[in-house]
Amino acid sequence: MLTPEEWGAVRLSLSVALRSVVFGLPPAVLAAWLLARGRFPGRALLDALVHLPLVMPPVVVGWLLLVTFGVRGPVGALLNDLFGIRLVFTTAGAALATAVMSFPLIVRAVRLSLDAVDPGLEAAARSLGAGPIDRFVTVTLPLIAPGILSGAITAFAAGLGEFGAVITFVSNIPGETQTLPLAIYSATQTAGGEATAARLAAISFALAIAGLLLADLAGRRLAILIGRAPR
Numbered sequence: 001m002l003t004p005e006e007w008g009a010v011r012l013s014l015s016v017a018l019r020s021v022v023f024g025l026p027p028a029v030l031a032a033w034l035l036a037r038g039r040f041p042g043r044a045l046l047d048a049l050v051h052l053p054l055v056m057p058p059v060v061v062g063w064l065l066l067v068t069f070g071v072r073g074p075v076g077a078l079l080n081d082l083f084g085i086r087l088v089f090t091t092a093g094a095a096l097a098t099a100v101m102s103f104p105l106i107v108r109a110v111r112l113s114l115d116a117v118d119p120g121l122e123a124a125a126r127s128l129g130a131g132p133i134d135r136f137v138t139v140t141l142p143l144i145a146p147g148i149l150s151g152a153i154t155a156f157a158a159g160l161g162e163f164g165a166v167i168t169f170v171s172n173i174p175g176e177t178q179t180l181p182l183a184i185y186s187a188t189q190t191a192g193g194e195a196t197a198a199r200l201a202a203i204s205f206a207l208a209i210a211g212l213l214l215a216d217l218a219g220r221r222l223a224i225l226i227g228r229a230p231r
Contacts, residue, residue, distance in 0.1 A: 002199060008175055009183035010203060016091065016166075016179055017159030020099035021106075021152050028103055029148060032110035033136075051104045053165075058101060062168025065097055069169075089170050094177045097165040102155035109154065113147025114140070150219035157211025161204060180204050 087093035187193035
């Protein structure tokens with residue numbers, strides 16, 4: 001059985017991961033579309049920037065967020081002075097850090113789906129007078145829906161385990177920013193906390209496995225519904 005504090009960390013992790021996917025999904029789809037279909041100077045640089053969180057240490061990502069969105073940072077100071085929004089050391093900041101780290105996962109999944117779309121279908125819609133937005137909404141979006149769903153669920157599962165960027169940007173505040181990985185870390189630093197760490201680690205493992213299985217199952221089922229055989 002988990003204590004109320006431990007359940008709080010689990011609920012906070014679920015909330016942070018969900019918020020990170022909700023806010024990160026639209027720009028991730030846009031970035032994937034630009035990388036898959038766009039032809040413009042700097043495309044390779046954009047591709048590198050999008051995937052940078054995959055290869056950079058999470059602590060570095062968290063530090064960059066702290067420098068940018070801290071109360072004295074260029075963006076953070078503006079948000080705080082004009083709108084009273086403070087991201088550092090808050091749950092919203094934890095969601096932002098998690099969204100940045102999981103962003104490339106959604107982009108890669110959506111981009112792979114876009115690459116698999118038959119260009120002839122979009123060309124046929126264009127010949128019938130459909131504009132770019134109409135083609136995307138009525139033709140492209142339904143076809144890449146399995147990739148979007150799979151990427152979103154995978155990013156959600158990955159967000160549950162994000163540690164480095166979160167602790168660097170928003171610290172480890174119980175009830176505010178202490179997600180499941182941070183609670184496990186705190187338990188390992190506490191005398192006699194081995195049992196707590198083991199319980200929380202088991203929950204983290206179960207959630208990760210469930211998320212990966214659900215991502216695969218949802219992608220396959222949706223692909224069947226729209227008439228695309230899953231690979």
